[in-house]
Each structure stands twice: as C-alpha cells, then as structure tokens.
Amino acid sequence: MSERRPAPTVGQVVLGKRLQELREAAGLRREQAARVLRVAPATVRRMEMAEVSLRIPYVQVLLETYGVPAEEVGAFVTLAEEANEPGWWQRFHDVLPNWFSLYVSLEGAARMIRSYEPHFMPGLLQTEDYARAVLEAGTIGQDGPETVERHVALRMTRQKLLREPDPPHLWVTMDETVLLRPVSERPEVMIDQIDRLLEFADSERITLQVAEFAKGPHPGTYAPFSLFRFAEPELPDMVFTEYLTGALYLDSREEVSAHLEVLDHLTAHAASAQRTKEILRAYRARQ
Numbered sequence: 001m002s003e004r005r006p007a008p009t010v011g012q013v014v015l016g017k018r019l020q021e022l023r024e025a026a027g028l029r030r031e032q033a034a035r036v037l038r039v040a041p042a043t044v045r046r047m048e049m050a051e052v053s054l055r056i057p058y059v060q061v062l063l064e065t066y067g068v069p070a071e072e073v074g075a076f077v078t079l080a081e082e083a084n085e086p087g088w089w090q091r092f093h094d095v096l097p098n099w100f101s102l103y104v105s106l107e108g109a110a111r112m113i114r115s116y117e118p119h120f121m122p123g124l125l126q127t128e129d130y131a132r133a134v135l136e137a138g139t140i141g142q143d144g145p146e147t148v149e150r151h152v153a154l155r156m157t158r159q160k161l162l163r164e165p166d167p168p169h170l171w172v173t174m175d176e177t178v179l180l181r182p183v184s185e186r187p188e189v190m191i192d193q194i195d196r197l198l199e200f201a202d203s204e205r206i207t208l209q210v211a212e213f214a215k216g217p218h219p220g221t222y223a224p225f226s227l228f229r230f231a232e233p234e235l236p237d238m239v240f241t242e243y244l245t246g247a248l249y250l251d252s253r254e255e256v257s258a259h260l261e262v263l264d265h266l267t268a269h270a271a272s273a274q275r276t277k278e279i280l281r282a283y284r285a286r287q
C-alpha cells in the first residue's frame with residue numbers, strides 16, 4: 001500500500017488530478033487501473049485524491065497503461081519525486097493539524113490569496129505579540145505556554161512568504177470588528193499591530209480593505225474564508241474555510257464561483273485601500 005503522509009503537498013494535488021484526467025482520457029475506470037497495479041481500487045482513488053504520497057513504481061505503470069509517451073513519463077516521475085518531498089511546515093507536525101497542513105502548502109504555492117477576515121487580523125500580517133494573545137485566548141492556550149510558542153513560531157515562519165523576491169498578492173478584506181476587538185490588556189499590542197498593517201498597506205503585493213460598520217451588512221457576513229489562485233493551469237482556484245475542529249477545501253466550479261462573487265461584492269462594498277489607511281490611522285490615534 002502507498003505510504004500515507006500527514007497532508008498532501010500542492011504538487012501531489014496537481015499530479016493526482018492529472019493522473020485522474022489521464023485515466024479518464026484513456027477510457028479506464030479505477031477498477032481497471034487497480035487491476036493493472038494488482039491493488040484495491042481505493043489505492044488508485046487515494047493517489048488521485050492526494051490522500052497518499054505518489055508511489056513512483058505505481059505512477060510509472062499507470063502512465064504507461066494510459067498511453068503516455070516515454071519522454072513525458074520521465075518528466076512526470078521527476079515532478080512526482082519533487083512533490084513527495086515534505087514541506088518546511090512538517091517540522092511543526094507536533095502542533096500543526098493535518099487539515100491545516102494543506103492550507104500552508106497552498107499558501108506557499110499561490111500567486112494570489114484573497115481572504116475575508118471577520119474576527120482577527122490575518123495570520124500572515126499578525127505581529128508576534130498579537131498572535132500570542134489570540135492563541136492564548138483560544139483552545140490552543142489550554143495546552144500550555146510551550147504549545148502556544150510553537151504555534152507562534154509557525155505563524156511567524158509562514159510570514160517569510162511575504163518577504164520572498166516574488167511573493168503572492170495578498171488581498172484581505174477585514175470587518176471593522178477586527179480593529180475594535182481587544183486581544184490584550186496591553187495597549188501597545190494593538191498599537192504595534194496597526195503599525196504593522198500600515199507598513200504592509202504600502203506594499204505593492206498587499207491590498208487591505210476594511211468593511212466599515214457604517215456601510216451596513218454585506219454578503220460575506222458568515223465565516224472567514226480564503227481563495228487561492230495559482231500560476232499552474234492544472235490547479236484550479238481553491239477555497240478554504242475553517243470551523244472549530246477542522247476545515248473544508250472547495251474546488252468545484254460552482255462553490256469557488258460563489259465565493260469569488262462574494263469577494264468581488266466585498267471589494268466594492270468595503271473602503272478603498274487608500275481609505276483603509278485613513279481608518280487604520282484613526283484607530284491608531286485612539287489607542
């Protein structure tokens with residue numbers, strides 16, 4: 001049986017989808033592909049759904065069965081070997097939930113990340129003290145200070161993504177609630193956090209917008225979510241939405257389109273990027 005991993009990498013997701021497309025183009029069912037490998041059909045399904053790592057001998061046999069030319073088989077195998085390499089976040093496996101590992105992988109591979117945040121500052125833009133205060137107040141805080149510090153370290157490591165030479169475009173719409181909710185008794189925590197947002201607001205690769213109370217309700221008033229867009233044509237847009245004990249990853253055209261429509265409405269409803277800077281400065285002055 002193929003080796004299980006804590007969570008798939010983006011490469012495994014892309015290649016798994018490609019394997020499914022090649023099988024379907026060859027007119028074969030999963031049961032037929034499984035007979036070639038002498039495994040259960042569930043093994044083929046798990047490879048296509050990126051629920052297991054891509055076992056190279058299986059990949060080679062399947063590609064030959066699907067009629068893929070030899071030169072393309074070699075290139076695919078090389079990509080599969082690279083996709084099977086664990087991401088940097090695996091060193092945080094002790095505190096990183098399986099359902100969040102894929103999020104970090106998607107985050108690192110995306111060309112654009114569009115998010116709606118109704119409760120807290122975006123994780124990629126949080127200061128260390130703000131992140132610590134939020135984590136201490138949540139269920140993670142119940143596991144003790146050492147666990148909290150591991151989560152803070154993970155969040156700070158994720159932020160290195162924004163300092164890379166060619167970072168993704170991060171476009172965040174926050175409810176005004178985010179600016180009003182105190183997370184610490186120390187006022188300097190929120191002051192430093194707003195200063196951090198103002199610093200990021202001047203970046204060409206970061207767009208911040210605040211949905212003001214004065215504008216009334218908007219179509220995104222449900223739960224936080226993020227939409228990932230990738231440079232690779234094989235990987236469709238994906239939506240991530242989180243709940244108390246897990247998360248959902250959506251990639252169907254209908255669901256992604258619905259979330260994209262909400263984001264577009266939010267963009268028009270919320271304060272402009274320039275107006276958002278004025279709002280941030282006003283809240284900074286009140287602290």
